[in-house]
Amino acid sequence: MRVNVEEKVLSENDKLAQTLRERFRKHKVFCVNLISAPGSGKTALLERTLEALPKSAKVALLTGDLQTENDAKRLAKAGFPVKQITTGDTCHLDAKMVIKALADWDLDAVDILFVENVGNLVCPTSYDLGEHAKIVLLSVTEGEDKPLKYPSIFAAAEVCVINKVDLLPYVPFNLKQAIANARHVHPGIDVIETSCTRVQGLEAWLAWIESRRQAAMQD
């Protein structure tokens, strides 16, 4: 006997992500989902971001890793609310984990929610967290062909942050080619070049966040 189902495998996650999206809309929260390989500088970018924001900014963060509270400890230094999600063996965050992490937070006190996904360029792409935008980070120590090797995330992300550009003189990374590769996969993708150790390119990054937030609030 055949039972026709015709449904998305991740329909359960999609439903939960939709409830998150509705909550974000209701409480006027702008949410971004940061995705990269381990070590590209997601935490460092968020540290510099938090340092650049006024103390009155209504910003909160969720950070995912398989184990340890290390990233949450780093991010908590800036004084904004941070929660670590430890996934155990799971290689990505899913909507259920985000719902659980947000359960005791007052979202009216949050304007921007940064979600730092587990370091992984593949799996987090498949899991909708109800975010307004996915952001992919690529660091210059990784090779300019990464957008071609891992196209799904570059196709899904609205902006590609190329980090560690202060190392460009020391590594064989062709920046122009990297940008061309990202645009080959996703012609409309925005590109922002940053260094989180020399604090470079942060204005462009903060401006992108603010303009995207304003666009999201008008939807």
Add this chain to the structure above:
Amino acid sequence: MHELSIAQTIVDRASTVSAQNSGARVTKIGLRIGAISGVEPDALRFGLEALTKDSPFEGVTVDIELCKRKQRCASCAHEFEPEGFHSACPMCQSNESTCVAGNELDVTYFELEDSPCA
């Protein structure tokens, strides 16, 4: 390796369908996987095999329908299968297009063993 957690979701869905049909054994699972779904069909098969071992679903057949990526041009509405990941329209060269196929990650059907007393 998120294929394993995806495989678990499929096995859970199969268990529900089996329970809704008086515990009939699931013999076949139909899936649809798009080229840019981020899921590797072989890894998913492996995950399903590993998860169903020593369970009522052991030996279940997995029928995977693969879907190519298809884009629709925003300027001329031409539908095309991009070469690799390059998504410019071959008719008008526009870079603006939307994905109309290739993202699929669907369960299409389950086949259940007919109950002997049916």
